[in-house]
Amino acid sequence: MSETKWLIAREIPRLRRYALALTGDPAAADDLVQDTLERAIRKRHLWRRRGSIRAWLYRILYNVFLNQAGRRKRAQAEIDIEAAPDTASALNERPRHDARLVCRDVAEAMLELPADQRAAIALTAVEGLAYDEAAEALGVPIGTLRSRLSRGREQLRALYAGEGDEPGDEQAPRLRRVK
Amino acid sequence: MTEAKRVSELDLLAYADGRLDDDPGRKAAVEAALAADPEARNRAEAFRAQTRALRATYDWRLTDPVPERLTGALEGPRRSRSGMALRAAAVALLTVGAGTAGWLLGPEIGPEGPGPAGKLAELSYGKFVAGRPGEPATTLGAAAGTVRPMGWLAEEVSMRIKTPDLSSDGFRLVDKQSVTADGRQLVRLDYAARDGRLFSLFLAPRWEERQAGIAQAERDGVSMAYWLDGPLASTVVTRMPPAETRQLAEAVRKAMHANGDAPVVMESEPGGGAVPGKGLMADSATMPAADASPQVPQTLKPRQRQVQPN
Numbered sequence: 001m002s003e004t005k006w007l008i009a010r011e012i013p014r015l016r017r018y019a020l021a022l023t024g025d026p027a028a029a030d031d032l033v034q035d036t037l038e039r040a041i042r043k044r045h046l047w048r049r050r051g052s053i054r055a056w057l058y059r060i061l062y063n064v065f066l067n068q069a070g071r072r073k074r075a076q077a078e079i080d081i082e083a084a085p086d087t088a089s090a091l092n093e094r095p096r097h098d099a100r101l102v103c104r105d106v107a108e109a110m111l112e113l114p115a116d117q118r119a120a121i122a123l124t125a126v127e128g129l130a131y132d133e134a135a136e137a138l139g140v141p142i143g144t145l146r147s148r149l150s151r152g153r154e155q156l157r158a159l160y161a162g163e164g165d166e167p168g169d170e171q172a173p174r175l176r177r178v179k
Numbered sequence: 180m181t182e183a184k185r186v187s188e189l190d191l192l193a194y195a196d197g198r199l200d201d202d203p204g205r206k207a208a209v210e211a212a213l214a215a216d217p218e219a220r221n222r223a224e225a226f227r228a229q230t231r232a233l234r235a236t237y238d239w240r241l242t243d244p245v246p247e248r249l250t251g252a253l254e255g256p257r258r259s260r261s262g263m264a265l266r267a268a269a270v271a272l273l274t275v276g277a278g279t280a281g282w283l284l285g286p287e288i289g290p291e292g293p294g295p296a297g298k299l300a301e302l303s304y305g306k307f308v309a310g311r312p313g314e315p316a317t318t319l320g321a322a323a324g325t326v327r328p329m330g331w332l333a334e335e336v337s338m339r340i341k342t343p344d345l346s347s348d349g350f351r352l353v354d355k356q357s358v359t360a361d362g363r364q365l366v367r368l369d370y371a372a373r374d375g376r377l378f379s380l381f382l383a384p385r386w387e388e389r390q391a392g393i394a395q396a397e398r399d400g401v402s403m404a405y406w407l408d409g410p411l412a413s414t415v416v417t418r419m420p421p422a423e424t425r426q427l428a429e430a431v432r433k434a435m436h437a438n439g440d441a442p443v444v445m446e447s448e449p450g451g452g453a454v455p456g457k458g459l460m461a462d463s464a465t466m467p468a469a470d471a472s473p474q475v476p477q478t479l480k481p482r483q484r485q486v487q488p489n
Contacts (some may be wrong), residue, residue, distance in 0.1 A: 013241045016240045020237055026240075037253055116236045128196075130198075131189065149192050153195075160232070
């Protein structure tokens with residue numbers, strides 16, 4: 001195995017975690033990682049060792065993810081509609097909460113976010129990239145990253161009721177319908 | 180509030196992500212500012228809680244054994260995928276004939292005589308060679324007095340059925356017909372790719388119980404792959420090579436099972452791309468506009484295995 005392949009192989013677990021945060025689905029995440037790895041191997045001559053290979057791989061993965069977004073959206077749209085009634089009734093049993101707005105776990109809340117915000121949060125909060133590295137991985141200026149992080153975090157705050165942060169009395173006014 | 184204003188958004192985010200832990204001076208300044216601003220403090224605490232929850236949610240992936248297909252991706256050509264396997268350019272490597280039920284069909288249909296799917300394949304063959312995909316329909320709706328072939332089929336089998344969306348595989352629906360063969364009514368869906376490849380998918384209510392599994396047959400350059408699913412019998416008919424036919428059949432079958440065990444979930448408009456629908460039959464008189472589907476909060480979604488949209 002060449003040195004570059006070896007370096008790439010070391011990043012697979014992190015890529016899988018990042019892909020999981022983006023897709024919310026383990027199988028789809030591995031497909032995304034597989035596409036990323038195949039593209040990275042084909043394009044490895046383009047990595048000029050100027051930056052970290054991790055950021056380069058994250059960037060490829062995000063681009064592949066975006067390229068697939070349209071088709072993924074179509075598939076999800078169908079499933080939403082089929083599933084809505086039962087799930088909605090179950091959620092409506094929760095007292096005090098706006099059932100449509102409060103997610104049961106943070107992974108669901110992540111999937112509510114626009115992809116660019118989700119990616120920004122995943123790279124910084126989950127992958128632990130520095131802000132300049134995350135901006136590089138997303139191909140945006142750091143100001144854009146800050147904006148995405150800020151908006152994404154706020155939206156996540158509205159959507160996700162974490163431990164000790166029940167969206168009851170004082171949190172309720174912040175809840176809002178997404179899209 | 181004066182202090183709070185000195186906490187930049189990046190400071191707040193960095194504090195929440197624990198990035199100031201190795202910068203005690205800055206961290207202390209941020210904490211002092213937060214102490215004077217309850218709202219900022221609440222935000223910071225909420226962000227910290229998010230970070231903890233996110234890591235707890237996704238970190239298991241780091242120690243999860245890496246599938247061989249991922250390490251293999253570093254070495255060579257594409258291995259199997261968890262989602263839909265077909266890619267427009269991917270042909271080859273599949274064996275001809277062996278379905279999961281163990282059928283192995285030769286050039287003629289059915290070693291034991293045509294079963295329900297084999298019978299459909301036989302009828303489909305006749306219809307396929309009589310009218311190539313893309314040619315004007317000659318039997319549209321006439322046989323059963325319906326112009327809603329998928330609606331008719333759905334009523335026959337008592338389940339929701341829509342046309343499979345194969346746009347991610349490079350095919351789009353170009354025609355949809357009701358046809359009759361040997362006194363039986365079938366639904367014929369014609370698909371075409373930009374590169375000229377064509378195939379037809381024939382659907383019919385199954386006529387008897389029989390084991391499932393994709394079987395194949397070939398005759399005079401026409402390749403067929405057929406199978407049974409619940410109350411449906413399905414056949415893909417094309418002049419593409421058997422291996423590619425097999426891949427297509429698997430793609431169609433998976434598209435029809437895109438939501439676990441549920442029946443077909445995608446619908447497409449002939450001549451256009453896939454259209455997210457609201458439970459309307461694919462051949463409803465009025466198709467919903469792409470932007471007409473309601474915005475259903477994702478919180479209402481079940482977890483699902485993604486249909487690989489490649």
